[in-house]
Amino acid sequence: MLKYLINLLFPKLCLGCNSLLLHNETIICSECNHNLPYTKHHFLERNDTTIKFYGIVPIEFSASMLYFHHKGIVQNLIHNLKYKNHQEIGTLLGKRYAKDLEAVNQIKTITEIIPVPLHKKRLEERGYNQVITFCEALSEELKIPLNDSLLYRSRYSKTQTKKDKESRKDVSNALFDINFTEADSNKHFLLIDDVLTSGATLEACAKALLKIPNSKVSIITIAYTLS
Numbered sequence: 001m002l003k004y005l006i007n008l009l010f011p012k013l014c015l016g017c018n019s020l021l022l023h024n025e026t027i028i029c030s031e032c033n034h035n036l037p038y039t040k041h042h043f044l045e046r047n048d049t050t051i052k053f054y055g056i057v058p059i060e061f062s063a064s065m066l067y068f069h070h071k072g073i074v075q076n077l078i079h080n081l082k083y084k085n086h087q088e089i090g091t092l093l094g095k096r097y098a099k100d101l102e103a104v105n106q107i108k109t110i111t112e113i114i115p116v117p118l119h120k121k122r123l124e125e126r127g128y129n130q131v132i133t134f135c136e137a138l139s140e141e142l143k144i145p146l147n148d149s150l151l152y153r154s155r156y157s158k159t160q161t162k163k164d165k166e167s168r169k170d171v172s173n174a175l176f177d178i179n180f181t182e183a184d185s186n187k188h189f190l191l192i193d194d195v196l197t198s199g200a201t202l203e204a205c206a207k208a209l210l211k212i213p214n215s216k217v218s219i220i221t222i223a224y225t226l227s
């Protein structure tokens with residue numbers, strides 16, 4: 001009864017389309033669920049995501065989970081995840097994607113999950129790294145440890161606001177570095193970011209990780225921007 005009243009007074013809205021959620025729906029409505037634009041990248045050795053890095057930095061396996069369309073469901077989900085503290089979106093998507101990734105051979109050799117770090121200052125402003133719940137869900141489901149202290153952002157990039165399109169020039173100002181010991185050698189890292197646009201951030205992160213002796217890098221992003 002109390003739950004019914006709370007729902008009546010504070011109706012829950014779908015984080016993909018803002019429509020009213022039914023009592024049996026959580027986070028996203030059935031229609032959004034049905035219309036989520038899955039890329040199916042993990043079935044393809046050569047996909048939109050791998051092409052971004054081809055000839056630029058050696059990546060073992062890369063895939064994005066969803067296609068990001070302007071004003072689409074995924075744009076709303078990412079916005080709610082990134083700016084509205086709806087971290088449960090990351091958990092939901094991570095759990096779901098883990099089921100697809102379980103079948104991928106390269107994923108079986110991953111030793112650590114590495115979230116693309118925010119700069120300390122940005123982390124303090126936002127209070128959380130928007131990819132962390134996605135990473136935690138993958139870590140839990142795939143039984144791969146998460147390491148958020150190895151890679152760090154060494155410079156704050158003011159140019160990367162939500163309206164600015166990420167460009168390679170911007171990212172050259174945001175350098176990434178690693179904090180590693182010999183024990184971090186011979187590992188296969190799974191680097192994770194929210195949205196893949198130019199690929200410059202992930203390229204810089206991958207290059208930093210590849211400085212570790214005998215390391216390998218794979219990449220997963222929640223969304224891929226068609227631009």
Ligand SMILES: [Zn+2]
Pocket residue numbers: 014015016017018019028029030031032033
């Ligand atoms: Zn919806």
